Amino acid sequence: MTDSVIPKKSAPVRGLYPDIEPYDSGHMPTGGKHKIYYEQSGNPQGLPVVVVHGGPGGGTSPNLRGYFNPDGYRIILFDQRGCGKSTPHASEDISLEDNTTWHLVADMEALRQKLGIEKWVVFGGSWGSTLSLAYALTHPERVSGLILRGIFLVRKSELDWFYQEGASHLYPDIWEKFVAPIPEGERGDLLSAYIKRLNGPDRAESVRCALAWSGWEGDTLSIDGPSEVASKFSDPAFALAFARIESWYFKNGGFFENENWVLENIGRIRHIPGWIVQGRYDVVTPMATAWDLKKAWPEARFNLVKKAGHSSSDPGILEGLVAAADEALVALS
Template sequence: MTDSINSKPARGLYPDIEPYDSGHMPTGGKHKIYYEQSGNPAGIPVVVLHGGPGGGTSPNLRCYFNPDGYRIILLDQRGCGKSTPHASEDVSLEDNTTWHLVADIEALREKLGIEKWVVFGGSWGSTLALAYSLTHPDRVAGLILRGIFLVRPSELDWFYQDGASHIYPDIWDKFIAPIPQEERGDLLSAYVKRLNGPDKATQVRCALAWSGWEGDTLSIEGPSDSASKFSDPAFALAFARIESWYFKNGGFFESDNWVLENIGRIRAIPGWIVQGRYDVVTPMTTAWELKKAWPEAKFNLVRKAGHSSSDPGILEGLVAAADEALVALTR
């Protein structure tokens, strides 16, 4: 599940800034990971994990943080954004799992000489932030999470089989259109087959339908708030291929509840959770389960918001959490 990639809202964010450093980090295999740094080189480090998987970063992700106090690090995960190879051109998804991404994050931390950093992630970014933190808890100074998603079968069934379809039946019809009636009992498998099949036109049609379904359900405002990026074939191909690959494999976790089963490893780390009440993409039940398993974390339920990080209440909640974390860690 991705972040909103809509244009920057008019209120709430810090001003636009440009990176002072960027590059590509080799991984030892075919992948090279794009990263950038902005803000204050001597500030509190924060690593920003984008959604999807496969969504890529966007410039407005820098703007949730006070640039005077934070050293802001963005990276494009394997196969998307400015990382290479791009999954719209390279159909192979080898060496692209949650644990490869966790290793990339840790390698980047070491490369940049950072002892500990704040980990910030929304949607799939929250999944990856939790997986990284549970694997390297001694390297995490704080966690800021939005739109909690744990890649469990119940969550995938809700969004890709039977659940959100009852709220957005008009958009759902567009999503299922490329799939024959006889294969609609397992839409995830049907999409995986076509997105990685031999016919380019079918790949693109299915990628745009997959991408459009998510783009049109992100915001509480509905499809009118959808970003144009979701209709770009190159973005959609990488996004749909990588997402469906991860989801078909259950996020590559050992068990459906791996995160919640291991949450004790990070309960001492300061945490902030921001969740929209009317989030259709990653419904609140998962965030609520995380809150109960991790009662020490601060939980901000935004009453009039959906999944999009650009919904005003979500945006304001994330900026407030980042500001609060900065004050706490600066002390």
């Protein structure tokens, strides 16, 4: 599950901070075939925050810098394995070797060490919330705060809702386009049917299925339905990497020991200041999961946005995230 950002011309009264450019960027070797793109912007002496993008496979966006006051934050963005500016890119390299949640957690920790950061705020939405929680549970001593949006824990019920039956009842018109590439006889297990085609020998079929997969998510992100914000989901290179990586992680249950691993271990991080922003009408990652996290972690500040879906571009979500980042800056500086 990925992120989107609102176009600046449509920003609400409390919108993103002004555009800024990185003062540092590069590729970090991982000891294997992957090299991780990273960048730093904002104040080099500011409160460090690492932005964990969605998907998996969604890649970062320059607008993700805009949630943070650039005078107070040292803003670190990075592309997870196989997507964005990291190499190799999954649209060209069909192999998903060494690409699991725990490889990504290790990459985040290696990046922290490379940049000489003792502790950082971890900011993630959708799949980014999953990876943020996995990192924090593995390295709680390195996390000064957590800001999470659109909570997703890769549980079977969540995957069935979005990729088999559930969201299909709310968006039947868009669902028809999602199931179109799959023969009717294989629609009883759409995830498996897609995985077979996304990684098969027929490149044209892989691209066609990737566009249908990414289009389904892109068109259901916002409470307003399909919009220009989702245009990247129609790019074949983005869609192929996105769909291959997402389906790989989903097939493997996020590589967790069991689907309740995060909730069962949440006691490790309940002392860490946390902010959760969740849209009431989030179709991609429904509120039930965020509610389960809230009950397990009652100390976290929970912001239920009443008129919002999944997208970080829905005005209430955007405002909630900027407000959380501003609060964290005051509380943690």
